[in-house]
Amino acid sequence: MHSTVLILDFGSQYTQLIARRIRATNVYCEIHPFDVDPQIIQDMAPIGIILSGGPASAFTENAPRAPQIVFELGVPVLGICYGMQAMADQLNGKVANALAREFGYAELMVEPCRLFENIQDRVNAGGQKILDVWMSHGDRVDALPPGFSIIAHNAATPIAAMADESRQFYGLQFHPEVTHTLQGCAILDRFVHDICQAGSDWNMPNYIDEAIGRIRARVGNERVILGLSGGVDSSVAAALIHRAIGDQLTCVFVDNGLLRQHEAKQVMETFSRNLAVNVIHIDARRQFLERLQGTSDPEQKRRIIGREFVEIFQQEAARIDDAKWLAQGTIYPDVIESAGSKTQKARTIKSHHNVGGLPDTLHLELLEPLRELFKDEVRELGLALGLPRDLVFRHPFPGPGLGVRILGEVKYEYAELLRQADAIFIEELKYSGWYEKTAQAFAVFLPVKSVGVMGDSRSYEYVIALRAVQTEDYMTAHWAELPYTLLAKISNRIINEVRGINRVVYDISGKPPATIEWE
Structure with a gap:
C-alpha cells in the first residue's frame, strides 16, 4: 500500500537507525538481510535501495555482496560505509585498506551534486562547501567504478562520497544516520523524497x-x-x-x-x-x-x-x-x-x-x-x-520480565528483592524528574554477595546494579548521567529498605559495546 525503500543489512550496528530516520520522513521502509532472495526484492518493487554499513572488508574472499538485481532494477541506490565499498567493488571499482583510518568526526569538502544540493554546514574562505560528518572505517574506495565521480573528499579519504548521477547510484563513506553527522537527516530526506520520489504517506x-x-x-x-x-x-x-x-x-x-x-x-x-x-x-x-x-x-x-x-x-x-x-x-x-x-x-x-x-x-x-x-x-x-x-511512555519492559534482569538462576527470593529495589529506583526517578529524561531505567539483581557493615555488625548480602540510559532509537544509547545526590539517595533507600541488599552499583556502559539489558 505504501511506496517502499528497501534497506539491505550488512551487519551494521546502525542499520535500524537508518530505517528510523527514513520512517521519520513519513516514508515506509523495510530491513532485510543482504543475502535476501532476489525474488523477494523483485516482488517488493522498492522505489529505492540503501546498502548499510558492516564489519567486513569488500575486497576479501567471500565478502558480503549485494544481490545483482539491486543494480539492475533501475531504482536509486545509496551505499553507506561498507555499502559504498560493496557497490564500488561490484561495479568494477577498487577497495583497499585505508592509509589512515577514520573513526569519529571528520570534515569533508563537498562538490556540486543532486544529493548535496543546498546541504552544507558552512562555506570556507575559498567558497568550498563543508560538511561535518561521522566516520567509522578502516577501508576505503581507492578507484571509482566507471561512470562515477567524486562528490566529497578530504585528505584522509580522497573518495569520501561518490555518485553516478545518470543511474542515481550514490555512495557515502560516512554515516548520515547518526546524529553526529549534522546534515545526515537532510541527506537521507533528499535521497528518499527527491531522488526516489517517495510520498509522505507513512503516519x-x-x-x-x-x-x-x-x-x-x-x-x-x-x-x-x-x-x-x-x-x-x-x-x-x-x-x-x-x-x-x-x-x-x-x-x-x-x-x-x-x-x-x-x-x-x-x-x-x-x-x-x-x-x-x-x-x-x-x-x-x-x-x-x-x-x-x-x-x-x-x-x-x-x-x-x-x-x-x-x-x-x-x-x-x-x-x-x-x-x-x-x-x-x-x-x-x-x-x-x-x-x-x-x-x-x-x-x-x-x-x-x-x-x-x-x-x-x-x-x-x-x-x-x-x-x-x-x-x-x-x-x-x-x-x-x-x-x-x-x-x-512507560519505560520498556522485556517480554521475559525480571527473568533476564536476574543474572543467572531465577529464584523467588531474588525476584522479591529485585522488585523492591526497582520500585524504589523508579519512584525516585519520577520524583526527581529524571524518569522523563531517561528512555529506560531499571534495577538488575547480581547473584553475588559482598561484605558490608550495618549497625556495627558484619553483613554479607546481595548486590543491585542500577541502569539508566538515554536514547532516541534504542539502537545506540548513552548511560544517563544521574546526579550524584540522586544516586546517593536511591542507594541509601535500597540498602535501608530492602533487607538482603547491602551494596548498590551504577552501570556506566554505553550501547555499544554493551546492550541496554544485561541479558
Whole structure:
C-alpha cells in the first residue's frame, strides 16, 4: 500500500537507525538481510535501495555482496560505509585498506551534486562547501567504478562520497544516520523524497485505519486471544485490535512471578475497568518459577518462559469458543534482532520469545498488528488510540520480565528483592524528574554477595546494579548521567529498605559495546 525503500543489512550496528530516520520522513521502509532472495526484492518493487554499513572488508574472499538485481532494477541506490565499498567493488571499482583510518568526526569538502544540493554546514574562505560528518572505517574506495565521480573528499579519504548521477547510484563513506553527522537527516530526506520520489504517506493516523482494515479482513467473525503483559507493545496491540473487532478480543494476563511491583493490579485496573476490554487474569507464578529452577543461560531462560506462555495460552484457547487467533505485541526490532541471514554473516543479536511462529499444537494463527513498527511509532500509535500517556511512555519492559534482569538462576527470593529495589529506583526517578529524561531505567539483581557493615555488625548480602540510559532509537544509547545526590539517595533507600541488599552499583556502559539489558 505504501511506496517502499528497501534497506539491505550488512551487519551494521546502525542499520535500524537508518530505517528510523527514513520512517521519520513519513516514508515506509523495510530491513532485510543482504543475502535476501532476489525474488523477494523483485516482488517488493522498492522505489529505492540503501546498502548499510558492516564489519567486513569488500575486497576479501567471500565478502558480503549485494544481490545483482539491486543494480539492475533501475531504482536509486545509496551505499553507506561498507555499502559504498560493496557497490564500488561490484561495479568494477577498487577497495583497499585505508592509509589512515577514520573513526569519529571528520570534515569533508563537498562538490556540486543532486544529493548535496543546498546541504552544507558552512562555506570556507575559498567558497568550498563543508560538511561535518561521522566516520567509522578502516577501508576505503581507492578507484571509482566507471561512470562515477567524486562528490566529497578530504585528505584522509580522497573518495569520501561518490555518485553516478545518470543511474542515481550514490555512495557515502560516512554515516548520515547518526546524529553526529549534522546534515545526515537532510541527506537521507533528499535521497528518499527527491531522488526516489517517495510520498509522505507513512503516519500513525493513516496506519490506524489501514491496520483496522487488515485485522477485520483477516479475523472476520473469529475470536482472538492476546497475551497482555502490561508493557507498551502488548497494551497498544490490545487497544488496536479492540478498536477493530471489539468483544471478539479476549486478553489473557499471566502473572509469571517476574513482573514489576504491583504490575498485575495496575494492568487489570487499566484494561478491564478503564478500557472495557475483557481480561482473564491467570496466576502462574509457581509454574514459571519451578520451570526456571537450575537454569542460568539467558537464551535458555527466554525459551522456557516463551514455552510456558504458549502452554498457558493453549489451555485458555481451549476454554474459549471459536478462538482462532493468538495476538502478540511483536514489534519490528524484535523481528530484526531475532533474524539472521542465510549465510549467518548478519548475526542474530538475541532471540525474542514472541518471534518465530507458533507450535502446531497450539492450533491458533498468529496476529501481530505492530510487527512493522518501531518503538517510537508504537507510542505514537498508542496516543492516537487514546491510551493514557503514562502507560504509553512507560519505560520498556522485556517480554521475559525480571527473568533476564536476574543474572543467572531465577529464584523467588531474588525476584522479591529485585522488585523492591526497582520500585524504589523508579519512584525516585519520577520524583526527581529524571524518569522523563531517561528512555529506560531499571534495577538488575547480581547473584553475588559482598561484605558490608550495618549497625556495627558484619553483613554479607546481595548486590543491585542500577541502569539508566538515554536514547532516541534504542539502537545506540548513552548511560544517563544521574546526579550524584540522586544516586546517593536511591542507594541509601535500597540498602535501608530492602533487607538482603547491602551494596548498590551504577552501570556506566554505553550501547555499544554493551546492550541496554544485561541479558
